[in-house]
Amino acid sequence: MREIREHHHHTQEYLTENAHLHLSHYEHGRKLPTLGSIVKFCRYYNLSLKEFFGEMTYPKE
Numbered sequence: 001m002r003e004i005r006e007h008h009h010h011t012q013e014y015l016t017e018n019a020h021l022h023l024s025h026y027e028h029g030r031k032l033p034t035l036g037s038i039v040k041f042c043r044y045y046n047l048s049l050k051e052f053f054g055e056m057t058y059p060k061e
Contacts, residue, residue, distance in 0.1 A: 001023055001026055001027060001033070001041060002023070004041075004045055004047070004052075005023065008045065012024055012027070015044070018044075019040065019041070019044040020040075021037060021040055021041055021044070023041075038052065
């Protein structure tokens with residue numbers, strides 16, 4: 001989230017005011033974002049969830 005936010009030259013305060021998202025606790029690792037927060041973030045930046053999560057590979061079981 002931080003990388004995408006900074007790429008757009010937005011501050012945490014900007015997103016709080018304009019997207020009503022509070023990212024501080026996510027970006028500092030104190031909490032994990034809810035799926036609802038991730039969806040809201042992606043909508044704000046016009047990203048699909050696939051783009052947000054990127055190509056994820058999982059270890060074989």
